[in-house]
Amino acid sequence: MLSESTLPELETAAREQLAAVLTHHIAPTALDLDADMAGSYALTSLNKVLFLTELCEATGVDLAHFTEDDLDRMRSLRDVVEALAPHSTKGS
C-alpha cells in the first residue's frame, strides 16, 4: 500500500520533471494534472520518453515495471503519477 505521503511527493517530482523537458517555460505548479500532455503542452514522444526516464530515476522506480504500451497509455500527469505510485520507493 502507498503511504499517504508518497502521492504528493511523486506528484511534485512529476511536475518538476515534466516542466524541465518542455520547450517553453511553464511553472511546475501551473501544470494541469488532467491535461493531455501532448495536446496541451506540446510534449513530443521523445520528450515524453525522457520525462518518464528522468522521473523514474528521481523517484527510484524501475522503468522495467512498464511496457512500451503502458507508456503510451500515460497521457496526463495524473496517469503518470498513478502508474508510478505502486512502485515508488521515494519522493523526488
Add this chain to the structure above:
Amino acid sequence: MTQDTLGRIVATEPGDGHIRVASLLGTQTLTLRELYRRSGRVARWLTGQGVRPGDRIGILAANSLEWVLLDLAALRLKAETAGFEPGKFAPTGDLIRRYGIRLLFTDRPAEAPGAVPIGEVTEVSQRADLDGVPLRPVTWGPKDVTTVKFTSGSTGEPKGLGATAGSIDSSLRAVQQIFEHGPGDDLFVFLPLSLLQQRYWIYSALLHGHDVTVSTYEAAFAALRRVRPTVVMGVPAFYETAKRQIEARMRRAGDGQTVGQAARAVFGDRIRYLWTGSAPAASSMLRFFTEAGLPIYEGYGLNETCIVTKNHPKAHRDGSVGQVLPGKEVLIGEDGVVSVRSEHPVNDHYAYCRPGDSERVFGPDGTVRTGDLGYLDEDGFLFIRGRADDVIVLDNGKKVIVRPIEEDMKADPAIAECVLFCPGQTELVAVVSPAAEPADEKAIAARLALTNAVRAADERIGRAIVADPPFSIDNGLLTSQYKPKRGRILDVYHDAVHDPEEGIHAV
C-alpha cells in the same frame, strides 16, 4: 563487388562482438556468432514457409531482436525486406497486397491473411533442429534490390524505393573508411530499423567485430546510461532534446557539475562521437556537444542518395555537412541546386510513387536532383543553404533564401516556428508560432528587429503574424516530423498574410 560486405555477412560466421537489444524490460545480449546462428534458423524456417529468393517479406514492428533476425535471414535467402514503421502503416490485407508481401511479420494485432505475429520468430530462432538443414549459397549483385525503404513524406502516400546491394556496399565501405569502427566500439541505434541506414550499424558490427546496441525508442535514454555506447546514431531533434536535458541537470546541480559531467550522465562515459543527419542541425547544438567533449558530426544524404557527405574526426568544418564520400559526386547546378551522382545509385526510380515523381527526382543514370541549395568550398566541403522550394523570387528578380532568415527568428526562445511568405512579391511576411501561450509579442517584435538589422533591404521581414493557436500536429500545421506545412499554414493565415494592416510591423 559486394563480396566483402553483404557477401561476407551472408556467408561467413562473424568475429567477436555482441548485439544488445534494449527495451523497457531490460537488455538482452547475444554474441554476434549466436545472432548469425539464429538468423540461419530463421532463414531455414522461412524457406519452409515458402519464401524464395526474390520474394518480399514485410516487417511492421518496433525495434527488436526478431526484427534483426528477419532482416539477416532475408539477406541469407536473397529475399527482399520491406520495413514499415509502426504508426505510419497498419498491418492490413491492403498493405500486404499493395506491396506484394509474402509474409508480414508484426508486433501489432493483425488478422490479415499473410500476417504473422513476430513472436513466432523468437521460438523459431531457438530451434536447434533447424541447424542441420543446408542453406543454398546466395550472391548479391550490385543492382539487386535488398529492401524497399519508404520516404517519410510530410503528406500523402509514402514513396517506396528499392535499395540496391551496390549502394549499401558503397556506403558501408565509405563510412568505415572515415570512422574506423572496430573492437571496443558499441554503436547505439534507437531510430526505427525500418530506416535502412539504422541497419547499416548491425551490418557494420558483423563485418568489423564491434558491438551494437539496438534499443526501442521508448527505452533510448534509459538504455544509453546502461550500455554506455561509444557512438550514438541520432537526428538533430534527439540531440536538441538531450541538450535541454543536460542544461536542466546542470541547473539542478548548481555550480557543482560541468557540462561534460552532465552530458556523460545522459550519454554514458565512453562516447567517441555522436552521429547526426537526416535534417539540418542548428550550429548552437553542434557547438554545445563539441564543447561538452562529445564531438558530433553532421552529414548529408537523402533516402534516394544514401550518405553523400559526412564530417568526421579527420575532416570537419563548421557549418558544412562534410566532404563528399568516395563513390559519390556532388554537382551544383546553375540554379544552385545540389544533384548527386553515385557510382552505385540507390536506384534510378521509385518502386511506388505517383506518376511523374521518379522523373522529377532521378536522371536517366540515377543522378538525383535533391531540391536543396548548396555550394562546395575550395576544400570540397558541402554547405547546404536551404531547399530550392524555400526560395522566394521578388518582383525585382532577387532571390531570397528564406531558411536562414527563419532560423534567425526561431533562435528566439519566444518563437517555436517561423515560416516566411511573400504575398505581393514586395514584402516578406512571417507567420510565427509562439513557444508559449499567451505569445510574448514584445519578444517577437524585438526578434523581428534583430533579424532585420543584419539583412539587406530585400531580406527584411515586413510583418509577423502570430499564430493562434500555435502550430501543432493536431491542428494540421506541423508534419509528424514537427516540420511546418507551408501550404497549409498559408491557407489558414491567408487573409492575415495578405492584409497589410495585420501583424506586428517591423519598425
